[in-house]
Amino acid sequence: MAIPDYLKDFVTDFAQQAKTAYSAPLDPKTFMGPQFVAGLDPLQTQAIGLAQAGVGSFAPFLASAQQAITQAGRDVAGLDQFAGTGAGTGPGSIADFQSPFQQQVIDETLRQFDLERGTGRQAIQDAAVATGGFGGGREGAMLGQFDADTLAGRAGIRGGLLAQGFQDAAARRAQAFQQQQALAGARAGLAGQQFGLSNFLRQGLGQYISALVYHGA
Numbered sequence: 001m002a003i004p005d006y007l008k009d010f011v012t013d014f015a016q017q018a019k020t021a022y023s024a025p026l027d028p029k030t031f032m033g034p035q036f037v038a039g040l041d042p043l044q045t046q047a048i049g050l051a052q053a054g055v056g057s058f059a060p061f062l063a064s065a066q067q068a069i070t071q072a073g074r075d076v077a078g079l080d081q082f083a084g085t086g087a088g089t090g091p092g093s094i095a096d097f098q099s100p101f102q103q104q105v106i107d108e109t110l111r112q113f114d115l116e117r118g119t120g121r122q123a124i125q126d127a128a129v130a131t132g133g134f135g136g137g138r139e140g141a142m143l144g145q146f147d148a149d150t151l152a153g154r155a156g157i158r159g160g161l162l163a164q165g166f167q168d169a170a171a172r173r174a175q176a177f178q179q180q181q182a183l184a185g186a187r188a189g190l191a192g193q194q195f196g197l198s199n200f201l202r203q204g205l206g207q208y209i210s211a212l213v214y215h216g217a
Contacts, residue, residue, distance in 0.1 A: 114150075
């Protein structure tokens with residue numbers, strides 16, 4: 001399409017100006033950059049400060065929770081020593097919970113028993129001498145029965161003390177199991193509380209910062 005004569009000069013001049021304008025280097029700083037962005041108001045500045053200061057503020061709670069969980073795991077692992085019947089020796093066995101003085105108690109109790117029975121035996125012998133039957137069959141029979149009763153009584157006392165010691169040790173073992181179990185549960189609960197505090201702090205800080213940004217927008 002031909003350009004009318006009366007527009008030729010205008011079009012030529014416009015094309016020359018456009019060529020000059022578009023061939024010049026483009027500097028983005030003349031139309032974009034921080035100088036063209038509105039500055040932060042005080043609330044937004046405060047929100048940024050809180051966000052920066054709050055990062056990691058809940059880390060101690062997480063560290064405490066992790067420590068409590070680790071210890072709770074050790075407590076639970078410690079329950080293995082109470083598994084089984086408790087036979088044998090070593091940590092968690094019945095023997096481990098028996099009184100260290102049990103044998104001394106047994107020995108002293110039997111000593112007192114022997115002294116008492118010895119007095120009774122001597123009384124039989126003294127009666128035989130007084131009646132003129134010392135060394136006779138009647139005395140022998142009485143002493144034989146007395147000695148048999150003494151052995152039976154001695155065995156019964158020893159067995160009773162051993163049984164009582166076993167029952168006491170078994171009760172202490174069961175109590176230790178319950179205490180270990182309760183300790184593991186308490187530490188797990190502490191870990192949960194620490195996690196809860198961490199989440200509460202993080203969420204509360206986030207909500208507060210959001211409120212500042214919203215009101216400052």
